[in-house]
Amino acid sequence: xxxxxxxLVNGLVLGGTYAxxxxxxxxxxxxxxxxxxxxxxFYTLGAYAAFAALALADVPFLGALGLAILTGVVLGALTxxxxxxPLRGESxxxxxxxxxxxxxxxxxxxxxxxxxxxxxxxxPFPTAPLTLGPLxxxxxxxxxxxxxxxxxxxxHMIIHQTRLGRAMRATFxxxxxxxxxxxxxxxxxxxxxxxxxxLAAAAGALLGPIFLAYPSMGDLAALKAFxxxxxxxxxxxAGATLGGLLLGIAEELGAGYVSSGYRDAVGFVIIILVLLFxxxxxxxxxxxxx
Amino acid sequence: MFIGLAxxxxxxxxxxxxxxxxxxxxxxxxxxxxxxxxLLLGYTGQLSLGHAAFFGIGAYTSALLTLSLEWxxxxxxxxxxxxxxxxxxxxxxxxxxxxxxxxxxxxxSFAGVISxxxxxxxxxxxxxxxxxxxxxxxLGPWSLRTKSAYYYLVLAGVALAWLVCRRLxxxxxxxxxxxLRENEALAESVGIDVTRYLVLAAVFSAALAGMAGxxxxxxxxxxxxEVFLFTYTVTMVxxxxxxxxxxxxxxxxxALLFTVLPEALREATSWxxxxxxxxxxxxxxxxxxxxxxVPTLALWTRR
Numbered sequence: 001x002x003x004x005x006x007x008l009v010n011g012l013v014l015g016g017t018y019a020x021x022x023x024x025x026x027x028x029x030x031x032x033x034x035x036x037x038x039x040x041x042f043y044t045l046g047a048y049a050a051f052a053a054l055a056l057a058d059v060p061f062l063g064a065l066g067l068a069i070l071t072g073v074v075l076g077a078l079t080x081x082x083x084x085x086p087l088r089g090e091s092x093x094x095x096x097x098x099x100x101x102x103x104x105x106x107x108x109x110x111x112x113x114x115x116x117x118x119x120x121x122x123x124p125f126p127t128a129p130l131t132l133g134p135l136x137x138x139x140x141x142x143x144x145x146x147x148x149x150x151x152x153x154x155x156h157m158i159i160h161q162t163r164l165g166r167a168m169r170a171t172f173x174x175x176x177x178x179x180x181x182x183x184x185x186x187x188x189x190x191x192x193x194x195x196x197x198x199l200a201a202a203a204g205a206l207l208g209p210i211f212l213a214y215p216s217m218g219d220l221a222a223l224k225a226f227x228x229x230x231x232x233x234x235x236x237x238a239g240a241t242l243g244g245l246l247l248g249i250a251e252e253l254g255a256g257y258v259s260s261g262y263r264d265a266v267g268f269v270i271i272i273l274v275l276l277f278x279x280x281x282x283x284x285x286x287x288x289x290x
Numbered sequence: 291m292f293i294g295l296a297x298x299x300x301x302x303x304x305x306x307x308x309x310x311x312x313x314x315x316x317x318x319x320x321x322x323x324x325x326x327x328x329l330l331l332g333y334t335g336q337l338s339l340g341h342a343a344f345f346g347i348g349a350y351t352s353a354l355l356t357l358s359l360e361w362x363x364x365x366x367x368x369x370x371x372x373x374x375x376x377x378x379x380x381x382x383x384x385x386x387x388x389x390x391x392x393x394x395x396x397x398x399s400f401a402g403v404i405s406x407x408x409x410x411x412x413x414x415x416x417x418x419x420x421x422x423x424x425x426x427x428x429l430g431p432w433s434l435r436t437k438s439a440y441y442y443l444v445l446a447g448v449a450l451a452w453l454v455c456r457r458l459x460x461x462x463x464x465x466x467x468x469x470l471r472e473n474e475a476l477a478e479s480v481g482i483d484v485t486r487y488l489v490l491a492a493v494f495s496a497a498l499a500g501m502a503g504x505x506x507x508x509x510x511x512x513x514x515x516e517v518f519l520f521t522y523t524v525t526m527v528x529x530x531x532x533x534x535x536x537x538x539x540x541x542x543x544x545a546l547l548f549t550v551l552p553e554a555l556r557e558a559t560s561w562x563x564x565x566x567x568x569x570x571x572x573x574x575x576x577x578x579x580x581x582x583x584v585p586t587l588a589l590w591t592r593r
Contacts, residue, residue: 035391105569108562261410268399
């Protein structure tokens, strides 16, 4: 059992980025009723943007992170305007199929652009772990955890402290009334998708240097984002934060004590069990669409 | 219509090479899959994105029974169909309480778990290496090893699947499916047992996918976790949506089109370009041809 604290720390690092992914997806899912299968591709996009900035253009690490987020935000806004706005009011299945199409198209574009060989993303941190008693953590992982927590906090601030956030929350509760109060729903949708995609790109840019960047990396990330959203409840940002941290820790413990081959099964099993037995998520609130 | 059927029946005689016959055999296997998905997506309106799981269960069941227990193909095929149907029943019972996005996510997760099991359960499935040497079926003294013989086997499979679908759709059960698709609350109010009929659709759908899996296993004579690839599910969805959801001819047209077209493009382009085109085509279909080819044509000819 002496490995337990170590597993918990590693789980927190993973969980922080899962939470970022989950917050983005839960906003899009909850507010726009869009099942965003392309979410993982924005994560991949973030990792490759960071790779391009760090390895090819020699941008400092924080700048690369910012650049990745910007890429995600811009492409997210563009996706919403071109693909999603014309389909508002269409059935959820049609929108879902369009997002699956986008997912496949983006992933194969990345494959064509960067090749199938995984890229390792350079970073300026020393590789020797910082040790604290029995605990060891690489400085890079510590930075990732801190940055993820900072971004989560930032997302909470945007949602709870700004005019945009208030309009988003109003749209989530009741789009018709919000529209009557002067909220421009179309703009809120663009902003929501851009924000969600930016957060996914941030997660990719943060986890990319720890693991590797490769074109299909987004598939697992999307799966994890969906399990986090379902764990936390639809449109529930606090739930997604908690769900992300829990999933990261559950995976670390599962891989450490059960079998690493089934590590990724944790996400699937969570989706199935939560949907079957507690479909409104762990932090249950009244709302549930579907 | 008759010309088309006659052309299909004599295809091995006039096709220029075994490669073309191979494409037609794959089109037949995918036609069964598309018919199977169409039962759920087209007639009851439930989108299953875990359909590759039933295909894979059928393929593995058939391969394992013939390899380890030395069953004949003719016993393994119904067993594979039954195994997939049982899985369809279990998933249907569990997941069909849910609708829309939630149903979709459970079906994807189910396929994901099954796929991970096929990779990790080494003793049973030989893991990522797969099961080579699945025997070709024999019919009395003849082996169906040749492409032209197998072609007729697959053609019979497609005909069987089509007849099952037609029989089902034109029965009371099929009308109940349509009623559920159009208005679930109303259907329930006139006494249609929603869960029972949806589970029934899932069972038939899974059974057909399992049959396709068995036919696939004994044709390629090799089964690996790749049979669970999400790409297969997406291909089925594209075939059904392009051909026309909720029609009997749509899945057949869609399957033929989306097997022949990629093969025709293969010489000119790489696999990545082909997949990229798939994604773009799916988006364009939803935007410009949401009903699919068959219903759109039917609408034109009626005018």
